[in-house]
Amino acid sequence: MATVPVGATTVGGARRRRPDDPSRERKVSLLARIRRDKVLLAMIVPGFLYFAVFQWLPLAGNVIAFVDYQPYRGFIDSVWVGFENFATVFGDPTFYYALRNTIVITVLQLVLFFPVPIALALLLNSIMTPRIRSFVQSVVYLPHFIGWVLLVSIFTQILGPLGVLPNLMEAVGLPPFSAMTEPWFFPFLMVIETIWKDAGWGTIIFLAALGNINSDLYEAAAMDGASKWRRTWHVTLPGIMPVIILLLILQIGTILSVGFEQIILQRDAVGPEAAEVLDTWVYYHGIQDGEWGPATAVGLVKGIVGFALVLGSNKLAHLLGQDGIYRK
Amino acid sequence: MTTTTRAPRTDVAPPGGNDPAPAPPRRRLAPRRNSRRPVWDEEPGLAASAAKALALLVICFLAIYPMFSVLATSLSSQEEIVAKDGLVLWPDRPTLAAYQQILSGGVVTDALVRSIGITVVGTLCSVFFTVLMAYGLSRPRVVGGRFWLLSVLFTMFFSAGIIPNFLVVSELGLLGSYAAVVLPVLISAFNLVVVRSFFMGLPAELFEAARIDGAGDLRILATMVLPLSKGVIAVVSLFYGVAYWNAFFNAMLYLDMEQWPLSMILRQYVLLGQPVAENAAMASEMSAPTQAIQMAVVIVSLVPIVVAYPFLQRYFTKGVITGAVKG
Numbered sequence: 001m002a003t004v005p006v007g008a009t010t011v012g013g014a015r016r017r018r019p020d021d022p023s024r025e026r027k028v029s030l031l032a033r034i035r036r037d038k039v040l041l042a043m044i045v046p047g048f049l050y051f052a053v054f055q056w057l058p059l060a061g062n063v064i065a066f067v068d069y070q071p072y073r074g075f076i077d078s079v080w081v082g083f084e085n086f087a088t089v090f091g092d093p094t095f096y097y098a099l100r101n102t103i104v105i106t107v108l109q110l111v112l113f114f115p116v117p118i119a120l121a122l123l124l125n126s127i128m129t130p131r132i133r134s135f136v137q138s139v140v141y142l143p144h145f146i147g148w149v150l151l152v153s154i155f156t157q158i159l160g161p162l163g164v165l166p167n168l169m170e171a172v173g174l175p176p177f178s179a180m181t182e183p184w185f186f187p188f189l190m191v192i193e194t195i196w197k198d199a200g201w202g203t204i205i206f207l208a209a210l211g212n213i214n215s216d217l218y219e220a221a222a223m224d225g226a227s228k229w230r231r232t233w234h235v236t237l238p239g240i241m242p243v244i245i246l247l248l249i250l251q252i253g254t255i256l257s258v259g260f261e262q263i264i265l266q267r268d269a270v271g272p273e274a275a276e277v278l279d280t281w282v283y284y285h286g287i288q289d290g291e292w293g294p295a296t297a298v299g300l301v302k303g304i305v306g307f308a309l310v311l312g313s314n315k316l317a318h319l320l321g322q323d324g325i326y327r328k
Numbered sequence: 329m330t331t332t333t334r335a336p337r338t339d340v341a342p343p344g345g346n347d348p349a350p351a352p353p354r355r356r357l358a359p360r361r362n363s364r365r366p367v368w369d370e371e372p373g374l375a376a377s378a379a380k381a382l383a384l385l386v387i388c389f390l391a392i393y394p395m396f397s398v399l400a401t402s403l404s405s406q407e408e409i410v411a412k413d414g415l416v417l418w419p420d421r422p423t424l425a426a427y428q429q430i431l432s433g434g435v436v437t438d439a440l441v442r443s444i445g446i447t448v449v450g451t452l453c454s455v456f457f458t459v460l461m462a463y464g465l466s467r468p469r470v471v472g473g474r475f476w477l478l479s480v481l482f483t484m485f486f487s488a489g490i491i492p493n494f495l496v497v498s499e500l501g502l503l504g505s506y507a508a509v510v511l512p513v514l515i516s517a518f519n520l521v522v523v524r525s526f527f528m529g530l531p532a533e534l535f536e537a538a539r540i541d542g543a544g545d546l547r548i549l550a551t552m553v554l555p556l557s558k559g560v561i562a563v564v565s566l567f568y569g570v571a572y573w574n575a576f577f578n579a580m581l582y583l584d585m586e587q588w589p590l591s592m593i594l595r596q597y598v599l600l601g602q603p604v605a606e607n608a609a610m611a612s613e614m615s616a617p618t619q620a621i622q623m624a625v626v627i628v629s630l631v632p633i634v635v636a637y638p639f640l641q642r643y644f645t646k647g648v649i650t651g652a653v654k655g
Contacts, residue, residue: 033471039545040464044476047461050514054496055483061492123383128364132384138641139388145566145633147574149591153598153626154394157401162619164397167415200391215366222368261577265599279490286491287581299489307486 065297071290085293086301095298097273098281105187105258105277110251112191117202118244122236124203125210140200148261151197156180159189180266183274193262205247206240213239249317253310256302278302395630402426402623409619426624435604436593436625443573443590447632450510450572455565458515458523459557463549465520466527467535484517497582508582509575509589516571519564526560527553559643566640573632590629598622 034041065085067078089095120140127133146154158164159179166176179185179192217235226234260279267275272284278298286295365371372380397416401409403426404419430436464470465477493512502508530553538548554561576591583592585604596604597617617625 030471037471040467040470043460043545044464044470047457047515047520048476048479050457050511051479051483054493054512054514055488056479058488058492058496059486061495062488064491064495120387123380126380127384136384136388138638139391141641142634142637143391145570145637146630147570147576147591149576149594149599150574150626150629153594153622154398156598157398157623157626158394164415167413171413171415196391219366219368228370228372264577265595282490287494292491296489296491299491303486303489310485
């Protein structure tokens with residue numbers, strides 16, 4: 001989650017890096033420039049075609065949200081119905097489950113997951129011996145590379161109805177608790193899995209920030225008699241606060257997207273009322289049940305709101321003096 | 329992992345000395361002091377050290393034990409699993425029976441071969457097109473540079489949604505073809521930006537010198553840029569490879585049962601507890617996979633990730649930081 005594409009800031013960087021006056025550039029005609037750059041263009045165009053066909057073309061496909069789409073009729077002959085699909089969605093009680101569950105899971109992730117990488121990074125940063133430190137880092141980064149199918153399979157072995165934990169609880173005389181089939185526990189299960197997978201990976205960006213804190217500040221604080229805890233409070237935390245704020249803001253941008261693959265794999269174990277989120281709602285209603293229009297409508301609204309949240313949170317980052325995903 | 333080491337410490341040694349360098353002789357201020365600890369930093373008490381060690385042990389245990397438990401179960405016989413109520417710490421008589429059964433041909437073996445094929449071909453294609461496009465976009469003053477770049481960056485903020493993506497793939501006639509699990513995820517905008525910013529950080533003199541020597545862009549890329557970019561290419565290869573290996577949703581949407589990769593078999597066996605069969609009648613004749621078999625499939629899917637991990641590990645933190653900070 002911490003691997004934010006902050007690299008997108010290159011737009012500004014590229015422009016500044018040109019030392020020569022752009023007005024001189026214009027004297028060369030477009031055709032001549034195309035001829036001059038033909039090799040570079042041949043490198044760019046295949047990749048561009050990918051983005052055009054598989055990223056931009058589907059955007060146009062969102063027009064289905066406004067028609068009564070039937071696959072056998074195709075796009076052209078589908079009847080325009082305006083906002084009827086949206087009305088269908090808002091009249092559907094299952095949509096409200098999905099909305100509620102999405103918000104519950106997102107808020108829990110924010111409250112319970114977000115502080116974990118920070119705490120873990122502080123702990124890792126306090127390890128003095130490089131060998132121990134890099135060993136622990138290797139161990140906690142590994143789960144990031146385990147995909148959701150694998151991860152859920154592994155968790156089934158531990159927390160599932162036949163897994164280690166229920167058997168262990170039974171062995172010591174407690175009533176067995178099957179964490180993966182209890183509807184009320186589902187949002188917590190999502191958070192636990194996310195912590196296992198990404199808490200270690202999330203430390204990378206905080207460790208980098210911690211490494212950038214000037215050690216003179218610590219020394220000065222220690223000379224003034226500040227204890228370890230006071231140094232953490234008055235030097236370390238202010239030092240990484242910009243990164244914390246940045247990541248928090250970026251989280252707001254993804255508030256409507258809770259792990260789609262993670263949830264679709266585990267939804268059936270607890271039923272849709274507890275586990276349906278917006279993305280799985282779109283999948284089941286659209287691709288499974290053929291309600292193409294309403295499903296696309298939900299996907300479109302989710303995309304637009306998500307986009308607005310990303311732009312809004314970046315605006316907020318800029319107001320707070322941070323770079324955000326892109327620079328001003 | 330140079331990026332995660334701390335700034336040079338103000339030690340007894342003159343400032344600016346690198347950490348790993350042999351420590352110059354100095355007076356010991358306190359017995360058994362950690363030599364890496366700065367003088368002003370007091371040594372933690374016994375209780376604090378013990379608590380820290382305990383916390384680290386618990387964290388490592390929580391990260392590793394689930395995988396270890398899967399391994400132990402996969403090496404047990406079904407009788408032992410039943411006798412121990414599913415709680416196998418380590419099998420009394422380890423057996424490779426489950427592995428022999430799944431790897432001696434049949435559904436899992438075929439799926440494993442398909443998964444390897446998809447991962448290898450997919451990663452090669454992805455890295456190839458990512459490097460080409462990143463190089464093209466990294467050269468200043470290429471025609472339409474800003475347009476190409478923005479058309480990529482915008483896709484990081486907005487995605488069309490599941491249904492329109494599905495319809496594009498089906499309208500292109502890719503349903504039931506392996507291209508459907510590669511083409512829609514061919515280039516990741518994030519990886520592209522990482523590679524591009526690495527290329528842009530290479531010294532401009534290098535390119536000028538090569539151009540004066542008469543080398544074209546292809547030649548510069550192949551003979552100069554690529555050898556300098558092994559690290560960043562290793563990182564994006566890892567990211568692409570892991571993504572292809574783990575992918576299941578596109579396979580579920582677009583592939584037929586006889587084309588399933590390992591991740592889909594995993595879902596069928598472990599999460600649904602069902603055999604892989606064409607229809608319900610056939611499924612009822614086949615027995616459900618035993619727990620040992622299920623866990624053996626988990627281990628087979630896990631092995632490539634764990635094996636590739638140490639080789640690429642020394643590159644990836646660097647790569648993530650490059651992408652995130654360098655810009």
